Amino acid sequence: MTGPHAHGVLGPEGFLRALPPFDRLEEDAFAAAVAALEVIYIPADTRVLERDGAPSRHLHIVRKGTALLSRDGVPALTAEVGEWFGLPSVLGAARPEFDVDALDDLLVYRLPGDVVRRLTASPAFAEEVTRGLASRLRATSNPADARGAPIAVAMSTVDALLRRELVTLPATADVGEIARAMRAEGVSSVVLSADPPAIVTTRDLRDRVLAEGRDADTPGMQVASRPILSVDVSTSVTEARVRMLERSIHHLGVERDGALAGVISTGDLLRADASSPFHVQRELASTPAAAFAGLPDRLHATVAGLLHGGLSPLEVTRTVSMLTDGITRRAIELAAAELGPAPCAYAWMTLGSDARREQTLLSDQDHALVHEETDEAGATWFHELASRVVELLEAAGLPRCPGGVMATNWSGTMTTWRQRFAGWITAPDVRALYETSIFFDHRVVAGDLEVDTFDEVVRAHRSDGVLLARLAAAAGTSRPPLGLFHRVRSTADGTVDLKAGGVNPIIALGRLLAFEAGSSLRATTDRLEIAVEQGGLTPDAAEQLTEAFRFFQQLRLEHHQEAWRRRAPLSNSVVLDALTPSRRRHLKEAFVAVGRIQQSTIHRLGGEEVSR
Amino acid sequence: MSTRLPRSSGLSLGLVRGRRIMRRRGHPHRVLALDLETTGYDPEDAEVIAIGTVPVVDGAVRIGEVRRTLVRPAVASAELGIAAHHLRPSEVAVAPPLEEVLPSVLTTIADADALLVHHASLDVRVLHRAARTTGQPWPRPAIIDTVELITRCRNRERATGSGRRLPRDLAGARAAVGLPPHQAHDAAADAIATAELYLALRARLAG
Numbered sequence: 001m002t003g004p005h006a007h008g009v010l011g012p013e014g015f016l017r018a019l020p021p022f023d024r025l026e027e028d029a030f031a032a033a034v035a036a037l038e039v040i041y042i043p044a045d046t047r048v049l050e051r052d053g054a055p056s057r058h059l060h061i062v063r064k065g066t067a068l069l070s071r072d073g074v075p076a077l078t079a080e081v082g083e084w085f086g087l088p089s090v091l092g093a094a095r096p097e098f099d100v101d102a103l104d105d106l107l108v109y110r111l112p113g114d115v116v117r118r119l120t121a122s123p124a125f126a127e128e129v130t131r132g133l134a135s136r137l138r139a140t141s142n143p144a145d146a147r148g149a150p151i152a153v154a155m156s157t158v159d160a161l162l163r164r165e166l167v168t169l170p171a172t173a174d175v176g177e178i179a180r181a182m183r184a185e186g187v188s189s190v191v192l193s194a195d196p197p198a199i200v201t202t203r204d205l206r207d208r209v210l211a212e213g214r215d216a217d218t219p220g221m222q223v224a225s226r227p228i229l230s231v232d233v234s235t236s237v238t239e240a241r242v243r244m245l246e247r248s249i250h251h252l253g254v255e256r257d258g259a260l261a262g263v264i265s266t267g268d269l270l271r272a273d274a275s276s277p278f279h280v281q282r283e284l285a286s287t288p289a290a291a292f293a294g295l296p297d298r299l300h301a302t303v304a305g306l307l308h309g310g311l312s313p314l315e316v317t318r319t320v321s322m323l324t325d326g327i328t329r330r331a332i333e334l335a336a337a338e339l340g341p342a343p344c345a346y347a348w349m350t351l352g353s354d355a356r357r358e359q360t361l362l363s364d365q366d367h368a369l370v371h372e373e374t375d376e377a378g379a380t381w382f383h384e385l386a387s388r389v390v391e392l393l394e395a396a397g398l399p400r401c402p403g404g405v406m407a408t409n410w411s412g413t414m415t416t417w418r419q420r421f422a423g424w425i426t427a428p429d430v431r432a433l434y435e436t437s438i439f440f441d442h443r444v445v446a447g448d449l450e451v452d453t454f455d456e457v458v459r460a461h462r463s464d465g466v467l468l469a470r471l472a473a474a475a476g477t478s479r480p481p482l483g484l485f486h487r488v489r490s491t492a493d494g495t496v497d498l499k500a501g502g503v504n505p506i507i508a509l510g511r512l513l514a515f516e517a518g519s520s521l522r523a524t525t526d527r528l529e530i531a532v533e534q535g536g537l538t539p540d541a542a543e544q545l546t547e548a549f550r551f552f553q554q555l556r557l558e559h560h561q562e563a564w565r566r567r568a569p570l571s572n573s574v575v576l577d578a579l580t581p582s583r584r585r586h587l588k589e590a591f592v593a594v595g596r597i598q599q600s601t602i603h604r605l606g607g608e609e610v611s612r
Numbered sequence: 613m614s615t616r617l618p619r620s621s622g623l624s625l626g627l628v629r630g631r632r633i634m635r636r637r638g639h640p641h642r643v644l645a646l647d648l649e650t651t652g653y654d655p656e657d658a659e660v661i662a663i664g665t666v667p668v669v670d671g672a673v674r675i676g677e678v679r680r681t682l683v684r685p686a687v688a689s690a691e692l693g694i695a696a697h698h699l700r701p702s703e704v705a706v707a708p709p710l711e712e713v714l715p716s717v718l719t720t721i722a723d724a725d726a727l728l729v730h731h732a733s734l735d736v737r738v739l740h741r742a743a744r745t746t747g748q749p750w751p752r753p754a755i756i757d758t759v760e761l762i763t764r765c766r767n768r769e770r771a772t773g774s775g776r777r778l779p780r781d782l783a784g785a786r787a788a789v790g791l792p793p794h795q796a797h798d799a800a801a802d803a804i805a806t807a808e809l810y811l812a813l814r815a816r817l818a819g
Contacts, residue, residue, distance in 0.1 A: 011804055037676060038674055039673035039811075040671060041671070041814075063792060104790070107791060109675075110672070
């Protein structure tokens with residue numbers, strides 16, 4: 001089921017079969033759903049559910065037409081073909097949270113509440129239903145190791161993969177304690193000291209706790225697996241990988257002298273793989289200029305492997321940034337080797353997405369140079385360096401920045417740069433403020449000059465309310481493409497720009513909130529986190545933005561991959577109708593969440609006053 | 613029937629002697645939507661090769677109770693019709709004959725408050741004749757014909773001068789009232805399609 005018209009001639013059963021999460025139901029469960037399925041017709045302007053009225057007795061799936069969900073007469077969301085309403089009310093037997101009206105005539109497939117509740121016993125189904133919850137868990141158990149310094153070599157035995165002490169808890173620990181330990185330690189599994197020891201993984205927390213509707217005080221042993229499948233430290237990495245594949249497990253115990261010494265995950269194996277980014281990173285150190293043209297294919301293959309290996313989109317973009325850094329360093333090294341020694345100390349700054357470590361493989365060059373005071377000959381040396389690096393990066397698949405934000409145009413001494421920053425911050429034009437915001441996301445990738453002082457210039461203005469209001473207005477420059485009743489607005493050719501409409505508004509919010517918090521963090525999700533700590537954002541809003549960000553980045557990465565395989569030009573625009581109904585639904589939810597939080601944040605900081 | 617209407621569509625329903633009145637206020641509690649796939653358009657010698665039914669209870673089409681029954685025609689030369697209905701002759705060849713499947717169909721009809729058919733004159737006459745020839749009592753159901761509902765919509769809309777004229781064929785009428793396309797020439801799919809059209813027309817006539 002792919003094309004926009006693919007379920008055009010499907011009957012009710014076929015339609016349901018093609019609709020996630022029903023497409024994942026086991027035969028028996030699906031048959032039970034079809035047995036209870038009913039079709040109703042609701043004329044336009046009929047109220048279907050009433051907020052705080054009687055609980056919905058059915059899950060309503062829209063087959064044709066548009067239902068409007070609103071609260072106190074304020075439209076909140078629409079449900080269109082393939083989307084549903086009444087689910088929370090059905091699952092919790094609770095009063096509806098929205099008024100639901102038929103905007104036009106509705107053809108609705110409905111399922112009785114008891115059937116829906118039974119369906120949620122299926123993990124695959126529950127996963128979709130509890131998507132919000134699951135992502136919350138993911139966010140707290142994000143393995144920290146992917147952020148660390150790259151491991152230099154591909155190792156031969158699992159011994160070398162054991163990079164940390166075993167995280168153990170008493171056998172009496174409940175799942176809440178286990179989840180907290182995972183978060184605190186940045187691990188994806190915890191061992192319970194029973195005899196024999198048992199293991200609980202993040203996957204167990206999702207499938208056996210959340211999806212089963214269990215509470216945080218569920219004893220850990222109830223959801224743990226034991227005995228822990230283990231290998232000796234002398235086992236080869238290849239052998240360990242085969243064991244894990246055979247048993248379809250994602251964690252493997254490692255024993256030293258017969259005692260459990262650690263746990264390795266599929267992520268650890270991936271990093272040890274010869275085709276892994278760490279291997280590419282190592283190769284980059286000796287790549288000759290002539291081989292730069294071959295890099296895009298290497299990078300795409302690496303990203304394909306990472307996505308296939310189930311790495312989260314933010315881990316993938318961090319990896320792409322790491323590799324871009326490697327390419328840049330190598331390019332600088334090659335250029336400097338021809339030009340002779342640098343006339344003085346300098347810093348090569350990467351800007352924008354690469355500085356935030358959020359790079360995809362569709363990215364322009366964005367960089368700048370800072371150097372100590374030098375003479376004319378010195379300035380020429382730096383300009384020559386920049387020109388050569390730009391050419392090498394271009395060969396490596398990074399096009400020149402159309403706006404000219406490159407070290408060839410943007411170099412200068414510390415004094416010059418400090419003046420520039422101060423000038424941008426106090427510039428009266430909001431649009432200009434937005435355009436120069438790329439410089440606020442900078443990171444040194446080569447050279448040894450300290451540039452922390454730029455952040456101090458910015459931080460000095462943090463309590464400036466007028467500046468905050470102007471930055472807030474600037475953050476509203478790009479908005480999610482939503483139309484009337486929160487319908488996703490596509491262009492004439494039916495496409496939606498994920499970057500302009502989804503990613504950019506979130507990035508701008510992160511930058512704004514980090515500014516308010518006086519933080520020099522770069523990564524958008526880190527910025528949102530610090531904003532929560534400083535009270536600039538509710539935890540709920542931060543989670544929604546993070547989840548939306550993750551979703552947009554995932555879509556972009558997959559979309560780029562697909563284009564690369566077809567040898568077509570990469571783009572950030574997806575055809576709305578080519579997405580599955582569930583993807584479309586998520587896309588709309590993400591746009592709506594971003595739009596709402598963007599608006600309330602701009603409002604809170606007085607950005608609307610400035611725009612007026 | 614969802615196929616193109618034959619020229620002889622002016623057949624009188626009086627022959628069936630059924631109650632064909634839909635209550636003016638309030639709708640029948642249980643309606644059985646039915647579609648026949650036949651080997652031709654002449655009610656006197658068209659043979660049934662498939663029967664699709666689905667109940668509509670209190671305005672809800674019960675997809676779990678859809679029935680699709682294949683029937684083996686008495687005359688083997690019915691292959692032309694079979695091809696048109698996407699049925700393989702081998703499928704039909706092993707199906708039970710009409711006299712075997714008819715009793716349960718007639719019981720289902722009797723259990724309903726009304727029988728719902730698109731272009732009732734043909735299908736109802738074929739069924740009625742089949743009951744007579746196999747010696748089974750005709751349950752004399754009240755008949756609701758979606759073609760007749762379309763006519764009432766057209767008359768009303770002509771009176772008020774509103775809108776375009778509703779087409780009388782199943783697929784055309786469905787499209788005109790905004791229902792999704794369906795798999796035509798499948799008895800069960802056509803029965804569901806008729807049931808959905810009935811709900812849409814009913815709402816339109818009530819408005």
